[in-house]
Each structure stands twice: as C-alpha cells, then as structure tokens.
Amino acid sequence: MKISFNIDYETVFGEEILLNVVERVKNVKDKLSQFRMNNVHGKHWWYDLNKSASSQNSVIDYFYSIDCDGNEKRHEWLTQPHRLEISADKGKSYKVFDHWIDIPEDSYLYSSAFTECVNKRKLSTPLPSNFSRTLRLIVRAPQLRDNKSLAVVGKDTSLGAWDVFKAIPMCEHNYNEWVVDIDASTLKYNKLEFKFAAIDNDDNQNTLWETGLNREINLVDIADGDVAVYYLDQAFFEIPDLKLAGTLVPVFSLRSDASFGIGDFGDLKKAIDWIAATNQRVLQVLPINDTTITHTWTDSYPYSCISIFALHPQYADLTLLPKIKDAQKSSEFESLRIQLNSLAQIDYEKVNDAKLKYLQEIYLQEGKHIFNSAEFKKFFAEAESWLVPYAQYCCLRDKYATADFSKWNGHSAWNENDRKALSTPGSKEYKEVEFFYFVQYILNSQMESVHKYARSKGVVLKGDIPIGVNRNGCDVWMEPKYFNLNGQAGAPPDDFSVNGQNWGFPTYNWDEMIKDDCAWWVHRFQNMNKFFDAYRIDHVLGFFRIWEIPVDAVHGLLGQFSPALGLTREEIEAYGLHFNEEHFTKPFISDWILDRVFKEHAGEVKDKYLNHSHDDIWVMKPEYDTQRKVEAAFEGKTSDIDTWVRDGLYSLISNVLFVRDHKDYNKFHPRISAQFDFTYEALYDGDKEIFNRIYNDYFYRRNNQFWYREAIKKLPKLVQATRMLVCAEDLGMVPDCVPWVMNELKILSLELQSMPKDPHVRFGHLSRNPYRSVCTISSHDMPTLRQWWDEDIERTQAYYNSMLYRGGAAPHPLPGWLARDIISRHLTSPSMLCILSIQDWLSIDEKLRLADQNAERINIPANPKHYWRYRMHVKIEDLINNIDFKENITELINQSGRK
Structure with missing residues (x-):
C-alpha cells in the first residue's frame, strides 16, 4: 500500500x-x-x-x-x-x-x-x-x-x-x-x-x-x-466561549466528618460533590507531593517536595482501607482521630505520626495480599523507575535520622546497581523498603480514583507544579547532574516581601536538562497527568530566569537573575558611571548608616561585629561577614532586641550597589532594589540618575530577547507533553518577553485586580482581562479578601470609590453584601476561569465565615519558616447541606454566564 x-x-x-x-x-x-x-x-x-x-x-x-x-x-x-x-x-x-x-x-x-x-x-x-x-x-x-x-x-x-x-x-x-x-x-x-x-x-x-x-x-x-x-482548515461556529468558575482549597485544609485531623483524598471527593452542586466546574489544589524531611511541622511547606512523583502519606483516606483487626488498636486510633479532627488547625506532627502508624498496621495486616495482587504489580511496573529510588531514600532518611544524604555512609548518591535487589520480592533489601511501595500504591490508587470521579462529575481537577524541589530531596539525591547546589532559588522583592524570598531550593542546571530534551520535566508533567486535567505552573518566570541567591545569604537582596547577561566594567562606565569596584561591590558601612540603623546600640554593634577600616568606614568582622554566619550567631536568640540587631546586620551585608556574577568574576549585576538602600543614598545626584538608567536597561530591556530564547528552549516541550490545561503564575517582576512566550504557547495568565500588570493603574480593570486567563482575588500567598480590605484603609477607600463606584466611606470590616458584590464583578470578567479561594467564597456569608479573618491566612511568604496549618472551620458535608449558601453561590455563577 x-x-x-x-x-x-x-x-x-x-x-x-x-x-x-x-x-x-x-x-x-x-x-x-x-x-x-x-x-x-x-x-x-x-x-x-x-x-x-x-x-x-x-x-x-x-x-x-x-x-x-x-x-x-x-x-x-x-x-x-x-x-x-x-x-x-x-x-x-x-x-x-x-x-x-x-x-x-x-x-x-x-x-x-x-x-x-x-x-x-x-x-x-x-x-x-x-x-x-x-x-x-x-x-x-x-x-x-x-x-x-x-x-x-x-x-x-x-x-x-x-x-x-x-x-x-x-x-x-x-x-x-x-x-x-x-x-x-x-x-x-x-x-x-x-x-x-x-x-x-x-x-x-x-x-x-x-x-x-x-x-x-x-x-x-x-x-x-x-x-x-x-x-481542511478548522470549522468555526457562532458559539460563545465557555467561562468556568471554581474554588481553590489546599487538600490539607479540607474538613469532613471522617477526616483524621487533616484533609485527605476522601475529602477531595466530597469537595468535588460541593463544586458540582454549586454549578462550579474547577477545583484547584496546592501541591500534593511528599515533603517529609524531618518528620516535624517544618515539613508542612507543600512547595518543598522531596519527590516530584511520590504523594504525601498524610493524604491517605484511611476509611477506604481494611479495618484494623485488633479491636483495642482500632478503638485507640478512632479516639485519636476524633481528637485531632476537632482541632481548629492542623497538628502536623501528631497527624502524620498517627497516619504512618495506621498505615504500618494495615501494611503488616494486608501487605502480603496486596503485593500479590495484579493491581499492585501493574502499579510497580509503571512506577518502578522513580518508586525504587524513592523507597530507598525514605528508608535511609529514617535509618540515619537525617535527610542530608552526604551523611549516609556509602549512600551519598543513588546507585543504579541497587535497583535489582530493591525490586526483587523476597530479598532483604526489598523487605526493608516495601512499606514505602505499599504506601505509594495506596496513595496513587486513591488519587487516580479521585481523578476519575471528578471527570464523572464534569469537574476539572487543577494541580500545582512547584518551581523547585528540596535540596535534600530524593530528586537531587538521584539525579544531581540536574541541579546547582551552590545557589538558592527565590524571588526578588515584591508586594509579598521587601527583602525578596529565599526558598532554599537548588537552582536547575538547564544546560544538562536540555541535553535530553528536558526528560526530567516531561516525566514530571506526564505523571501529574494521571491525577489532573489542568495545572498551575508555579513561578513561570523561573523558566525564563530564576532569582539565584548565594548559599551564604539569608535574604533575597543579594541574588541575581540566572541566566542573565551581566555587565562588564567597560559597559557600566560607558553609561558615564565611574566604576569603583571596592565601593560598589562590598558592603558600604559608615558611622551615619550605623547610627541610623542601630541608634543607641551603634557603639555595641561596632565593638562586637565590626572592624574599623578608615575614616568613618567600617567592615564586618570575618566571623560575621555573611548573612548565614550572622544567622548562626543569633541561633536561639529570640528577644526583640536580638532580632532587631540581627536584621540590622543582614541589611549592612546587603548594602551594595552591584553584585558580582556567580559564574564570571568580571561581570556584575545591579543589586535589586538598591535605590532603597544607603549605598545608593550616598551617591551624587548625577550618579543616581546614571545608575537608574543602568538599572532600568538591565532589568527591563537588556535581557528580554535572551530570556525569550531561554524559555523557548524549555516551555514548548513541557506544555505539549500532556493534554492538561496549562495555567501560569506570572506575577512579580515580569519582563516583556513573558507575555510573548505565554501568548505563543497559549498559556493562561493569572490576573489579580490588586496586582495589575499595567504599571499605569493602581487597580486592574476586570473588563480588560484577557480571555486566556485565570481571574482571582487572592492566592495562598496573599491575605484573603477580608484581610486585604482592612490592611490599608487608604487603599481600600480608593478601591471602594474608583473600582466599586460607591460614594462615602468604605465600611470596615468587609460586610458580606459587599464581598458578594466584589466576587460578582470578578465572575463577570472575560477570563476563561474565575477561581476563588474557599475563604473568599465564605466571605459573602457573615453567619458562615470565621469571626477572626486572620485565622484564614494560609501562608506568609516573608516568613520562610511559616507553619502551613490552615483548616476549614466548616465541614464539607455542612457546606453541601447549607441550602442558603449553596444557592447564593449558584446564583452568582449563573448570573455571570459561567457554566
């Protein structure tokens, strides 16, 4: 033929x-x-x-x-x-x-x-x-x-x-x-x-x-x-574009009658029922990957996964497992469940300890039967490439009581030669790790069932792909060639954090990843496709360039974009600024700065932390010359004065005008937000003007084409790896090339009225939202609508008058009727998706919402050690049975023309 x-x-x-x-x-x-x-x-x-x-x-x-x-x-x-x-x-x-x-x-x-x-x-x-x-x-x-x-x-x-x-x-x-x-x-x-x-x-x-x-x-x-x-060319019909409404809620925040102190995959099915009952079509969650590093509350950060494939054991729905045959143990677990489920917030350590013990009991009781099943064998065959290293990683982490794999004797990196023994049932090595196989089988089976259930209800499950991974996680241990461990990923200063954000993740070795067509990322997206039909790319700007912070820094101010086209001395001087390398690249510390920062404590600071250089200029003592050294020196010191002095020392160390390129000693980058620091204040007015020109050219023009090419090397492979709907979090310091790429690849943008992309307006005009976008009011990193309303009275008043077109003084706290009006306006925007946090939906009902609006906050990005423990105060069953609230939401959605 x-x-x-x-x-x-x-x-x-x-x-x-x-x-x-x-x-x-x-x-x-x-x-x-x-x-x-x-x-x-x-x-x-x-x-x-x-x-x-x-x-x-x-x-x-x-x-x-x-x-x-x-x-x-x-x-x-x-x-x-x-x-x-x-x-x-x-x-x-x-x-x-x-x-x-x-x-x-x-x-x-x-x-x-x-x-x-x-x-x-x-x-x-x-x-x-x-x-x-x-x-x-x-x-x-x-x-x-x-x-x-x-x-x-x-x-x-x-x-x-x-x-x-x-x-x-x-x-x-x-x-x-x-x-x-x-x-x-x-x-x-x-x-x-x-x-x-x-x-x-x-x-x-x-x-x-x-x-x-x-x-x-x-x-x-x-x-x-x-x-x-x-x-033939596509057929077009006069059919209006679909617009959908949805809810964002972390899985861990869900609460039901059957919960074990934390939301789980069973609760996720109930949340899908509530979404369908209110004419919504999208349920968005935060990452659900395993984050277990220390077995303490510090592991609660869902964006610090230890495996891009493994799911978190805390999400196991224990009600779907066989009953524990030991009546006393079963009774003890039930009593503990009731106790933990009654807490206002998640007790992360007790919940995870209890769930792992429960899973251990079921593993000992049912493991042999499950391992012999055709379903488990099919799962193992499909997941074996990542599952075996992950199980050994977990075993070694617990054996050595640390996730720092450099301390694992003889196992500082994954050895492919170990795979055969670890994959052979009956071997000693297999026996040591089979519990982790069992847990992941349970989790994968349950989450796949949730996905199937969502589809049957016509609900789109939307997941979240974090930009980073934990530097002590399984992915780094297994494939270190893909990571740069001499830097930390983060974000430059923004509305969330004036000092920038330091996430602590290693940055990616993109040169190595591109050699095999970004296979690591492609496999990650394809695995996620088993559970979701849409996803949010966390910090999509990281695929253009990442904010890379030196390992000896705590704050993000000393970072630089990587990759980026650094400036040579000659280029800087071509602008007309004499390049004083010593003065511009090392902390500028003078008497007047010390007096302003430390006030009456300036003398004590000089004596303990500084050496005199010349005239009124000082330098940090070698034992305190990095932010990490200062952090270590103040470990355990929590008084207000200690914190104040520590933060003051941090600011001295970051008081530079340029940072040296991490790879090329002879190139430099303007220090982010230097205009708000003392070293800039000390410049002559003419030099300030020149520096501003260098700064604006560097951050907003110089790298645009370069960053465009960097993104095009990666993103097309990833967005076309699956048929999931691609959405991106494109907030922050967004260069012009980002919308170019997103439009080229048809990626949905994120639109927040309080953070407009147009620099000429204070608040975004909802009617100008592009169709290919996700409209929302607040994210997990932001204050809720009710918190935002009371955060800045002057800003709220301006919003009340200019955006809501209402006269007089804005009411405080935010009344339910006004919250409903704000939500209605967002729902009627042109955006394809309007996804609101569960807290913002609840804000419209004064009888249902929490009295304390501050208890609704999920995360505070400025605090890298925030405890992620927000939990809905109302059970999903009660939401489903609350006819007034359900009809209120349904009416809003129907009136907006959303399906």
Missing part, C-alpha cells in the same frame, strides 16, 4: 520538510520515524510511504517539521498531531493533502479539561468504507459542546443538496477532529462545494452552520482503489 503525503509550505534556502511518523509504544517513549520529503521549488512537498500488508486497519499519527542543516528549526503542534486511519482492503492507495498546523488560538479546547470534563464526547473509530473510490474529509471543530456532532452538507446530491436534514454525519476519531468517507463515484462535480454543520443531538431542528463562505475543493482524479484525503 502506498500513502502519498502532500503539503504546501514555502521554505527558504537550506530548509527541508520532514515527515515524522509517531509509533505509540505503551509505557515507553514514543518511537519516531523521520522521512525527508521531496519538493517542487520549495513550495509543494511530498513523500510516498509504503506500508506493508501487516499494517491493515491501523492508525498513523504524524506531524511535519522543518530541518535546516540537520537541526530542527520548528515543528507543528505536537499535542494533537495529524491522524490517518488506513485499511489494506482491496489494495487501496492513499493521497493525503495536508496543511501546516501551529498551536491554535483555541488550543485549550483540546485539553483534557475540556474534552474529558466539560465537553465530554465519546471518540469512535471510523468504519472502513467499501467504496471503490473514496473521498475523505477531515476537519477540526473544537467549539462544539458535548451535545453536538458534526455533519457535512453540500451542493452535490450525494451531500444532501444543501438540505441539512440529509447531511452526512461525521465521526469524531480524535479530540475535536471529525472524519467522513464519501463515495466519490456518486459525485457529479469535480469541484466540491460544501459546508459543515453542527447538529444538536437533543434537537435536530437546532442546527448551526459554520461561518464564512461555502468551501470549495478542486478534486484530484480518484481512481479505483484510491482514497483521497483532504485535511
């Missing part, structure tokens, strides 16, 4: 088009076969592919790419390639006429969030036709809702003679892609004139015609045994 692929594409000199045929191999990376195409004048390209008789009734997925001197210059959209069903019956040959497919503007409609949850339709395989001569039409129509199907109708009597009731129904053989085979021998004309129609499956009188002029095709000669395949 011969398949002739044809595509019109105008190349430039040196470019060639390749045909890429994808062979789907289960549980293995797809196999790709490439074929160099022939061309006429670099405009029309073709390739004749011969398929053997063994390829009968098979499916070919393929895409086109541009090759230039052996390097791929670009390729088509990979999320959904072309699809061709072939049949070897009657010795048919296929002539395929394609067009190039870039990422479509409405690529979100191909995401599993829409195809599996919102616009769910069943795919089918087209039946092989018995026509002697066949015309096949293939077209994409992603706008169709779940109750519509596609048909073709045209001028020819074989196409219904424009009678839509005689239209030929089409088959949806791929997501949003429809195909139909037509008997070419019955066509009267060589020029085919037709249109597509959307048929309402519930009411065939309610038919929509595609927009635009009639379609026309000048058909090629179709001989006996031929199939002519035309891949």
Whole structure:
C-alpha cells in the first residue's frame, strides 16, 4: 500500500520538510520515524510511504517539521498531531493533502479539561468504507459542546443538496477532529462545494452552520482503489466561549466528618460533590507531593517536595482501607482521630505520626495480599523507575535520622546497581523498603480514583507544579547532574516581601536538562497527568530566569537573575558611571548608616561585629561577614532586641550597589532594589540618575530577547507533553518577553485586580482581562479578601470609590453584601476561569465565615519558616447541606454566564 503525503509550505534556502511518523509504544517513549520529503521549488512537498500488508486497519499519527542543516528549526503542534486511519482492503492507495498546523488560538479546547470534563464526547473509530473510490474529509471543530456532532452538507446530491436534514454525519476519531468517507463515484462535480454543520443531538431542528463562505475543493482524479484525503482548515461556529468558575482549597485544609485531623483524598471527593452542586466546574489544589524531611511541622511547606512523583502519606483516606483487626488498636486510633479532627488547625506532627502508624498496621495486616495482587504489580511496573529510588531514600532518611544524604555512609548518591535487589520480592533489601511501595500504591490508587470521579462529575481537577524541589530531596539525591547546589532559588522583592524570598531550593542546571530534551520535566508533567486535567505552573518566570541567591545569604537582596547577561566594567562606565569596584561591590558601612540603623546600640554593634577600616568606614568582622554566619550567631536568640540587631546586620551585608556574577568574576549585576538602600543614598545626584538608567536597561530591556530564547528552549516541550490545561503564575517582576512566550504557547495568565500588570493603574480593570486567563482575588500567598480590605484603609477607600463606584466611606470590616458584590464583578470578567479561594467564597456569608479573618491566612511568604496549618472551620458535608449558601453561590455563577 502506498500513502502519498502532500503539503504546501514555502521554505527558504537550506530548509527541508520532514515527515515524522509517531509509533505509540505503551509505557515507553514514543518511537519516531523521520522521512525527508521531496519538493517542487520549495513550495509543494511530498513523500510516498509504503506500508506493508501487516499494517491493515491501523492508525498513523504524524506531524511535519522543518530541518535546516540537520537541526530542527520548528515543528507543528505536537499535542494533537495529524491522524490517518488506513485499511489494506482491496489494495487501496492513499493521497493525503495536508496543511501546516501551529498551536491554535483555541488550543485549550483540546485539553483534557475540556474534552474529558466539560465537553465530554465519546471518540469512535471510523468504519472502513467499501467504496471503490473514496473521498475523505477531515476537519477540526473544537467549539462544539458535548451535545453536538458534526455533519457535512453540500451542493452535490450525494451531500444532501444543501438540505441539512440529509447531511452526512461525521465521526469524531480524535479530540475535536471529525472524519467522513464519501463515495466519490456518486459525485457529479469535480469541484466540491460544501459546508459543515453542527447538529444538536437533543434537537435536530437546532442546527448551526459554520461561518464564512461555502468551501470549495478542486478534486484530484480518484481512481479505483484510491482514497483521497483532504485535511481542511478548522470549522468555526457562532458559539460563545465557555467561562468556568471554581474554588481553590489546599487538600490539607479540607474538613469532613471522617477526616483524621487533616484533609485527605476522601475529602477531595466530597469537595468535588460541593463544586458540582454549586454549578462550579474547577477545583484547584496546592501541591500534593511528599515533603517529609524531618518528620516535624517544618515539613508542612507543600512547595518543598522531596519527590516530584511520590504523594504525601498524610493524604491517605484511611476509611477506604481494611479495618484494623485488633479491636483495642482500632478503638485507640478512632479516639485519636476524633481528637485531632476537632482541632481548629492542623497538628502536623501528631497527624502524620498517627497516619504512618495506621498505615504500618494495615501494611503488616494486608501487605502480603496486596503485593500479590495484579493491581499492585501493574502499579510497580509503571512506577518502578522513580518508586525504587524513592523507597530507598525514605528508608535511609529514617535509618540515619537525617535527610542530608552526604551523611549516609556509602549512600551519598543513588546507585543504579541497587535497583535489582530493591525490586526483587523476597530479598532483604526489598523487605526493608516495601512499606514505602505499599504506601505509594495506596496513595496513587486513591488519587487516580479521585481523578476519575471528578471527570464523572464534569469537574476539572487543577494541580500545582512547584518551581523547585528540596535540596535534600530524593530528586537531587538521584539525579544531581540536574541541579546547582551552590545557589538558592527565590524571588526578588515584591508586594509579598521587601527583602525578596529565599526558598532554599537548588537552582536547575538547564544546560544538562536540555541535553535530553528536558526528560526530567516531561516525566514530571506526564505523571501529574494521571491525577489532573489542568495545572498551575508555579513561578513561570523561573523558566525564563530564576532569582539565584548565594548559599551564604539569608535574604533575597543579594541574588541575581540566572541566566542573565551581566555587565562588564567597560559597559557600566560607558553609561558615564565611574566604576569603583571596592565601593560598589562590598558592603558600604559608615558611622551615619550605623547610627541610623542601630541608634543607641551603634557603639555595641561596632565593638562586637565590626572592624574599623578608615575614616568613618567600617567592615564586618570575618566571623560575621555573611548573612548565614550572622544567622548562626543569633541561633536561639529570640528577644526583640536580638532580632532587631540581627536584621540590622543582614541589611549592612546587603548594602551594595552591584553584585558580582556567580559564574564570571568580571561581570556584575545591579543589586535589586538598591535605590532603597544607603549605598545608593550616598551617591551624587548625577550618579543616581546614571545608575537608574543602568538599572532600568538591565532589568527591563537588556535581557528580554535572551530570556525569550531561554524559555523557548524549555516551555514548548513541557506544555505539549500532556493534554492538561496549562495555567501560569506570572506575577512579580515580569519582563516583556513573558507575555510573548505565554501568548505563543497559549498559556493562561493569572490576573489579580490588586496586582495589575499595567504599571499605569493602581487597580486592574476586570473588563480588560484577557480571555486566556485565570481571574482571582487572592492566592495562598496573599491575605484573603477580608484581610486585604482592612490592611490599608487608604487603599481600600480608593478601591471602594474608583473600582466599586460607591460614594462615602468604605465600611470596615468587609460586610458580606459587599464581598458578594466584589466576587460578582470578578465572575463577570472575560477570563476563561474565575477561581476563588474557599475563604473568599465564605466571605459573602457573615453567619458562615470565621469571626477572626486572620485565622484564614494560609501562608506568609516573608516568613520562610511559616507553619502551613490552615483548616476549614466548616465541614464539607455542612457546606453541601447549607441550602442558603449553596444557592447564593449558584446564583452568582449563573448570573455571570459561567457554566
């Protein structure tokens, strides 16, 4: 059988088009076969592919790419390639006429969030036709809702003679892609004139015609045994864009009658019921990966995962496990459950200790049976690549009572040679780690069940992918080549933290990751696809450049963007600023600074922490010359004066105008927010003006194209690795290149009215939100709506008058009716998704919400050791049964036009 692929594409000199045929191999990376195409004048390209008789009734997925001197210059959209069903019956040959497919503007409609949850339709395989001569039409129509199907109708009597009731129904053989085979021998004309129609499956009188002029095709000669395949441009219909509403709530914050002191995967199912009952369609959670480092409350930080694959044991729904047979132990656990579940906040240590003990009991009681099950064996085979190292990591962490793997005798790095013994049931090594296999099997099974349940309810589960991993975690231990351990990831100063944020994560060695096409990230996204249909990329700016802080720093002020184009001395001086390296790159400490920072304690500080240099200039003593040394010196000292002195010393150390490049000693970066520090204050006015020009050029212009290229090396591979809906957290110091890339890849942005992206306005105008965006009021890192309202009275008054168009004084605290008005305005924004925190939803009901608004805060980013323990004060069952609250939310959503 011969398949002739044809595509019109105008190349430039040196470019060639390749045909890429994808062979789907289960549980293995797809196999790709490439074929160099022939061309006429670099405009029309073709390739004749011969398929053997063994390829009968098979499916070919393929895409086109541009090759230039052996390097791929670009390729088509990979999320959904072309699809061709072939049949070897009657010795048919296929002539395929394609067009190039870039990422479509409405690529979100191909995401599993829409195809599996919102616009769910069943795919089918087209039946092989018995026509002697066949015309096949293939077209994409992603706008169709779940109750519509596609048909073709045209001028020819074989196409219904424009009678839509005689239209030929089409088959949806791929997501949003429809195909139909037509008997070419019955066509009267060589020029085919037709249109597509959307048929309402519930009411065939309610038919929509595609927009635009009639379609026309000048058909090629179709001989006996031929199939002519035309891949047509997308069909558009006058169907409004869908807008969805949803809720953000961390899994750990959920509360139900059956909870064990913390939200779990069982509670997540109940939350899905509440979402569906209120006409919402999206449930967003925070990361659910294992974060266990110390077995203490400091592990409560959900963005510091120890494994990008393993789920946290605290989320196990114990009610789904077999009962503990020992009646006394069972009773003791139940008493403890009731006690922990009654707490206002999570007791992280007691909850995790209790859950692990409970899982140990079930493991000893049921483990042998579970390990022999076909379900466990299937899970182990699929997860073995990450599961085995993770289990050994956990075992060694507990054995040595530390996650610092440099202290694990003989195990400071994962040894692939250990895999066989650890994977062999019955071996001593397997026995040592099998409990961790058991726990992950339970967690994965439960979370996959939650995902399936959400889809059955039409609810989109949205996950969260943290930008970093714990530097003492399993991922770093297993594949250290992917990480830079001599730096710390964080964020520059912003509304959340004036000193920047230091997350402590290692930064990524992107050069090493790009060598294998970002396989580590691709596997991470694909694993997440088992549990979610949408995801939030935490700190998407990190894929352009990360804020890298020296390991000896505590605050983020001494960081620099990495990678970034540092400035040479010559470049700095070309602006007109004489580069005094000693003065600009080392802490500037003078008497007047010390008096201003430490006031009456300046003398004590000089005596204990400083050495005199010259005149009125001082330098830090060697034992205190880094922020980490100062931190160690003040360990355990918690008085107000100690904290004040410590923070003052931190500020002295960061009082520099430029920081030296981490990799190139002869390049420099303007220190972030230097204009608010003493070293800038000491400059002459003319030098301040020059520095400002250097600063603005560096941060907002110099690196734009460079950072764009960096992101394009990584993000396209990741967003096309799955069909999950891609959303990004793009807040902070956003360079111009970020919206370029997000628009190119059709990634949804995050829009907050209180943090507008337009620097010329104080508050964002909700009506200007782009459709491809997520609109919200507050995130887990921010004060809730009620807290924000009382945080700054002047700001609130300005918002009340200018955004809510209300006169007089703004009421405090925020009344429920006004919270409802604010939420209503957000729901009516153009954003595709409007996702509000559970606290903000509750703010509209004064009888239901917490009296103490400050008890609703989830995280305080300025505090790197914040205890993440917020828990809903109301049970999910009570929310479901609260008719007034449920109707209040449903009415808001229905009035806004959201589905």
